[in-house]
Amino acid sequence: MSIEGKTVESNVHKISCPDCRLSELCLPYGLQQKEVQQLATIVKSKRPIHSNEYLYLQGDACLNLYAVKSGSFRSFITDDDGSEQTIGFYLPGELMGLDALQHGRSTCTIIALETSTVCELPLSRLNELCSQIPNLQHQMMRVLGKEITSDHDKIIMLSHRTAKEKIATFLLLLSRRYAGLGFSSTEFNLTMSRQDIANFLGLSNETVSRQFTELNKDGVITVKQRGIQINNMASLKGIVKPCLPDDQLSFIA
Amino acid sequence: MSIEGKTVESNVHKISCPDCRLSELCLPYGLQQKEVQQLATIVKSKRPIHSNEYLYLQGDACLNLYAVKSGSFRSFITDDDGSEQTIGFYLPGELMGLDALQHGRSTCTIIALETSTVCELPLSRLNELCSQIPNLQHQMMRVLGKEITSDHDKIIMLSHRTAKEKIATFLLLLSRRYAGLGFSSTEFNLTMSRQDIANFLGLSNETVSRQFTELNKDGVITVKQRGIQINNMASLKGIVKPCLPDDQLSFIA
DNA sequence: CGTACAATTGAGAATCCTCAAGAGCAGTGG
DNA sequence: CCACTGCTCTTGAGGATTCTCAATTGTACG
Incomplete structure (x- = not known):
C-alpha cells in the first residue's frame, strides 16, 4: 500500500x-x-x-x-x-x-x-x-x-489473553491509523506477512491464519490474502470488550 | 521497599x-x-x-x-x-x-x-x-x-509465549532496575501483588504463583511471599533464551 | 510452466485458564 | 494472648486454547 x-x-x-x-x-x-x-x-x-x-x-x-x-x-x-x-x-x-x-x-x-x-x-x-x-x-x-x-496500546494488545482478542485489537489499531491518514478505516491492505503479525503478537502464524479464517467465516471481516475488509466494526470491537459490544474502546477511540 | x-x-x-x-x-x-x-x-x-x-x-x-x-x-x-x-x-x-x-x-x-x-x-x-x-x-x-x-522491553516480555519466559523476563528487568538504583540485583522485595503481576503479564494469578513455585523448586530463585532472591542468574536468563544459557540478553544487558 | 515462498488446514500434544478448596499472614477485638 | 476475619497466595483437577509438526493449497515471479 x-x-x-x-x-x-x-x-x-x-x-x-x-x-x-x-x-x-x-x-x-x-x-x-x-x-x-x-x-x-x-x-x-x-x-x-x-x-x-x-x-x-x-x-x-x-x-x-x-x-x-x-x-x-x-x-x-x-x-x-x-x-x-x-x-x-x-x-x-x-x-x-x-x-x-x-x-x-x-x-x-x-x-x-x-x-x-x-x-x-x-x-x-x-x-x-x-x-x-x-x-x-x-x-x-x-x-x-x-x-x-x-506503545501502551501495543502493551494492552499483547496483554489480552486470547488470540482472537489480539488479532481484533491489531486490526482496530491499524484501522484507526489508516483513518488518520485519510484512508478507509474499513478496507486496507496489510503490508506485512502473517509471520510478521504472528511474531508481533506472540502467536504462531498458524494461529493467526486460523483466526483470520474464523473472522472471515463469521462475516466480521473479509480476508483475501493481504486484503482486509471490516464488515462489522461493532463486532470487532465486541471481541475485545465482550461486555459492551457496541461501545467505543477507550484506547481505540 | x-x-x-x-x-x-x-x-x-x-x-x-x-x-x-x-x-x-x-x-x-x-x-x-x-x-x-x-x-x-x-x-x-x-x-x-x-x-x-x-x-x-x-x-x-x-x-x-x-x-x-x-x-x-x-x-x-x-x-x-x-x-x-x-x-x-x-x-x-x-x-x-x-x-x-x-x-x-x-x-x-x-x-x-x-x-x-x-x-x-x-x-x-x-x-x-x-x-x-x-x-x-x-x-x-x-x-x-x-x-x-x-516500553519496547515490555513488548518483548509480553511477546514471549510461555508463562515461564514472561516471569523470567519480568524478574530480570526488575533486577536490572534495582541494580541501577544501587540496590542488590539478586535480592529484592516485590511491591506489587501476584494479581498485579498476572494482570501486567496477561496471565492468571494462579499461573504466576505456579511459575514462582517451580522456579523456587528448581533452585533458580528463592521466593518467600514477596521476597525474591535470584540464586542462579544464568539459569534465569537461559529461560528467556534457551539457546544460549550463559549468554547476556541483548535487551537485558 | 516450474520454482520458491506464503498461507491455509488438520491432528495430536503441551500449555494455560477456570473453578474450587486449602494454607499463610496481618489486623481487629474480645 | 488468642480466636476471628479478610485478604493474598498456593495447590489441585478438568477443560479450553494454542502450539507443534506435517501436508496441502495458493500466489508471485522468473
Missing part, C-alpha cells in the same frame, strides 16, 4: 515539507509557514528504499530521525541467538529512530515492507531548531507522547 | 534536587550545578502518598511530570466495562506523566503500591527551562528515549 498513486510514486521523495500532504500529521503540525520552511532546510530527502532493504541496523550509531513519507516499515530486535522480535510497524507520517534518543544508538533494526520513502532529520540540527522555535519543541513533545501512548 | 531508611523516610519529600541522591538517575543528570539549582526552583515537593492512593486518574488534565522520589507506583488503563490493564510499575528516579505529553490529558491512572513520595514538575515551566538550558533539553530527550526503549 502506498500513500501516493503509481504515477507520482517516483517523485514522492523530492517533495519538501511545505508541499507535503503529510505535514499535518508529522513534525510541521502547528508550525507557522515560515517555521515549516526553516524545518524543511534541515530535512534531507533520501532515495527510495526497496522492499526488504534496511533503514538502519540494531546497534548502529543513529543521529537522525526518519519520517515515513510513503510505504511502510517493520522494526524488530534481534537476540544473540538470532531470533527476531517485531516491535512495531510504521506508516506514513510516523517517526522512526526515537528509540535511539537515549544513547544515540539504535536499539532495533528497521526494514522496509515495500518500496518506501523517508525524510532524514539530523538530531543535532533538530535540537537547535527546537530551542529557537517553541512551537517545534511543543510538537516534538506531542510526537514523543504519541509514541509512548502508542 | 523504600529508597530511604526508616529514620529519614519522613523527610524524603523535603530534599531538593541538588541534595537528592537520585539526581544522577533523574532529570538533573548531565546538568551543571547552577542548572540543577535552576531546575530545583520549579520542582514542587508533595506530601507523601500512601498505599492505594491515586497520584492522578485516567482522563485528568495533567500538566505536570512526576518523578518518583521514594516508594513505587503502578499505572493502569481502565476500560469502559471497568476492567483494568496494568501498563507498568515505577521505581525511584523514574518519570511519570509522559503519556500525557500528547494531549495534556493522562491516559492512565497511577496508584501508589506503598507509601511513596514524588516531585512535581510543571510542564510549562519545564519547557521554558528546556529552551534556556540545552543540557536539560538533551536530558529530556534521553529520558523520553529511555521511556520508549523501556
Whole structure:
C-alpha cells in the first residue's frame, strides 16, 4: 500500500515539507509557514528504499530521525541467538529512530515492507531548531507522547489473553491509523506477512491464519490474502470488550 | 521497599534536587550545578502518598511530570466495562506523566503500591527551562528515549509465549532496575501483588504463583511471599533464551 | 510452466485458564 | 494472648486454547 498513486510514486521523495500532504500529521503540525520552511532546510530527502532493504541496523550509531513519507516499515530486535522480535510497524507520517534518543544508538533494526520513502532529520540540527522555535519543541513533545501512548496500546494488545482478542485489537489499531491518514478505516491492505503479525503478537502464524479464517467465516471481516475488509466494526470491537459490544474502546477511540 | 531508611523516610519529600541522591538517575543528570539549582526552583515537593492512593486518574488534565522520589507506583488503563490493564510499575528516579505529553490529558491512572513520595514538575515551566538550558533539553530527550526503549522491553516480555519466559523476563528487568538504583540485583522485595503481576503479564494469578513455585523448586530463585532472591542468574536468563544459557540478553544487558 | 515462498488446514500434544478448596499472614477485638 | 476475619497466595483437577509438526493449497515471479 502506498500513500501516493503509481504515477507520482517516483517523485514522492523530492517533495519538501511545505508541499507535503503529510505535514499535518508529522513534525510541521502547528508550525507557522515560515517555521515549516526553516524545518524543511534541515530535512534531507533520501532515495527510495526497496522492499526488504534496511533503514538502519540494531546497534548502529543513529543521529537522525526518519519520517515515513510513503510505504511502510517493520522494526524488530534481534537476540544473540538470532531470533527476531517485531516491535512495531510504521506508516506514513510516523517517526522512526526515537528509540535511539537515549544513547544515540539504535536499539532495533528497521526494514522496509515495500518500496518506501523517508525524510532524514539530523538530531543535532533538530535540537537547535527546537530551542529557537517553541512551537517545534511543543510538537516534538506531542510526537514523543504519541509514541509512548502508542506503545501502551501495543502493551494492552499483547496483554489480552486470547488470540482472537489480539488479532481484533491489531486490526482496530491499524484501522484507526489508516483513518488518520485519510484512508478507509474499513478496507486496507496489510503490508506485512502473517509471520510478521504472528511474531508481533506472540502467536504462531498458524494461529493467526486460523483466526483470520474464523473472522472471515463469521462475516466480521473479509480476508483475501493481504486484503482486509471490516464488515462489522461493532463486532470487532465486541471481541475485545465482550461486555459492551457496541461501545467505543477507550484506547481505540 | 523504600529508597530511604526508616529514620529519614519522613523527610524524603523535603530534599531538593541538588541534595537528592537520585539526581544522577533523574532529570538533573548531565546538568551543571547552577542548572540543577535552576531546575530545583520549579520542582514542587508533595506530601507523601500512601498505599492505594491515586497520584492522578485516567482522563485528568495533567500538566505536570512526576518523578518518583521514594516508594513505587503502578499505572493502569481502565476500560469502559471497568476492567483494568496494568501498563507498568515505577521505581525511584523514574518519570511519570509522559503519556500525557500528547494531549495534556493522562491516559492512565497511577496508584501508589506503598507509601511513596514524588516531585512535581510543571510542564510549562519545564519547557521554558528546556529552551534556556540545552543540557536539560538533551536530558529530556534521553529520558523520553529511555521511556520508549523501556516500553519496547515490555513488548518483548509480553511477546514471549510461555508463562515461564514472561516471569523470567519480568524478574530480570526488575533486577536490572534495582541494580541501577544501587540496590542488590539478586535480592529484592516485590511491591506489587501476584494479581498485579498476572494482570501486567496477561496471565492468571494462579499461573504466576505456579511459575514462582517451580522456579523456587528448581533452585533458580528463592521466593518467600514477596521476597525474591535470584540464586542462579544464568539459569534465569537461559529461560528467556534457551539457546544460549550463559549468554547476556541483548535487551537485558 | 516450474520454482520458491506464503498461507491455509488438520491432528495430536503441551500449555494455560477456570473453578474450587486449602494454607499463610496481618489486623481487629474480645 | 488468642480466636476471628479478610485478604493474598498456593495447590489441585478438568477443560479450553494454542502450539507443534506435517501436508496441502495458493500466489508471485522468473
